[in-house]
Amino acid sequence: MSDRGRASPIWLPRLVTGLILIAGIALLAIATGAVGDRVFVRVVTVLFINMVLVVGLQVFMGNSGLVSFGHVAFMGIGAYGSIWFSLTPEQKNLALPDMPEEWWLHQTTLPFPLAIVAGGLLALIVGGIIGIALVRLRGASFTIATFALLLIVHSVALQTEVLTRGSRTVFGIPPYTTLWTVAAWAVAAVIVALLFKESATGLKLRAAREDEDAAASLGVDAARVRWLGWALSVFIAGVGGGLWAHFITTFSPAAFYLSQTFLIVAMLIIGGSRSVSGAVVGAAAVALTSELLRDTEGRLNTQRADGAGVGQFIPFQLVGFTEIVLAIAIILILIWRPAGITGGREVVSRGS
């Protein structure tokens, strides 16, 4: 922001950033498709879904400077919301047996992409209403309120059996989400996030992040732009949830809780929350590293069971090893490189 680049047109670096990120996503998708290994396709598909969620989180956190621990609640709303619309009445009888047949919702079936959007819109409606209250809070109070929100939505999802089957697992969701569909949604999310960042609203939001009083003196209504960023952000989170639901095909409210929250926050912080590039890089880096760790963890546990290799010297079954490494990685990054891998800059920034 500080570097006043010479004559080069202002939009050029942004366009190049967008193209590089999209090319990266496309390359990863094509390479994965070419390798065709089932496990790897699965890993990369989940990576893209998480990328959608992390980019969604970045839209709000990066531009407003406020930390939200509540986005996974909207992922959950998007997941349940999308299956209410994507399933046929017969499928609903199996997956959501507690939903009354006479309900309009029970009768309605939408094509998959529309059902995903419907899930996102539902997240937008819920988030939009709560957001009116939330955007009045600052700093730590805001974060705590979003954390409370995560717990409220979790506890409501556990209790509202007609809509979610309660704590029991919903299963039999058609696996509509493929590697290519999520790659496309990830590209769309990146484009939307980049456009929002450079839009008038995004600029005002970033101005309010740096100095709310100064921004207000220039006529920026901080609460309003914060709400707009929040609304777009929870919509993307809802879309991510819908994509996830139609990939995983069996899930319960437990999926939309603390460990998922930790994962997407970790991805964003490690990548660098101030830039869309950070969200993309963070999602990819963390997803691939944790897969490697999980794989190692599995191997060591097998070795330990067989009494062979390095694994036999480990005194206990390895569980949660991945989380430990991720947590240490976050702490070290925050100490040595608080702005994340990308340093909070886009791949190509002005003047560079």
Add this chain to the structure above:
Amino acid sequence: MTDFSDGIQFLISSLSIGGLYALMALGLVIVYGILRLVNFAYGELIMIAGYSLLLLGDTPLPWLGVAILSVIAAAIAGLLMERVAFRPVRDSSPTTMLITSFAVSTLLQSVALLTISPRPRPVRLPEFFVQSLTVGDVRIRVVDLIALAVTIVALVALTIFLRRSLIGIALRAAADDFTMTRLLGVRANLVIAAAFAISGALAGIVALFWIGRSSLVEPAVGLQPVLIAFIASVVGGLDSLRGAVLGGYVLGFLTIGLQTWLPRELLDYRDAVTFGIVIVILLVRPQGLLGGAAGGGR
């Protein structure tokens, strides 16, 4: 049952749980006041005290000794946490510190999961934790009375410490204006370490009674208390020690009140209703009941 005995029972339950909530909130606010750090890993201090109860419970030590050692263990864990994780990011933004604490919390939980057990483990508790007294119509659990007494003693002791001792005065001064306090020659490391030690000790006391209610300890045992502490301190005002105590008692009365008077079919939604009310309170007073300029004293 008369209305009167119902009332007494309600009052004792609310005061006992409210006192516990107040201690939880205080442990959070005493650190926040100085560092502007919302410590998500506060719950893991409770967890550490809980596992100390578990591990020391197998030794021939009397229970009171085990309890005191567990409180000390939590205080030491608080000190270590500050030294290892928070001191290096102390000068960063509050956001950085917040996320650091979130990572510390996950780290400690995962370590407990890995090295102890993912399953809840029973903790040895003394007899009086399960006994109850009957006075007239009123049935009171002994542990509620003890919690009531211990929280009041802890609150009074902390007040005297903060008002009379040199470190206590330095702590309050630092909470008011840390830069100015440092300019006046108070060592930052000492004040912050003291705050974390107190925070850990409070977590330890909380753990005795919180884990005493279920007699189980598991890696996620600190989640519920830390959440309550967040809510109570946000309600009271994150930067006010008095607010934390008030917020704790408000939340205590709210919890027991909803449990008593909420219709059965809505009881499952009690937590959602509680947090909903909290969001409404924040709408009216975003700085909390006693927070910000309007709150005055600390």
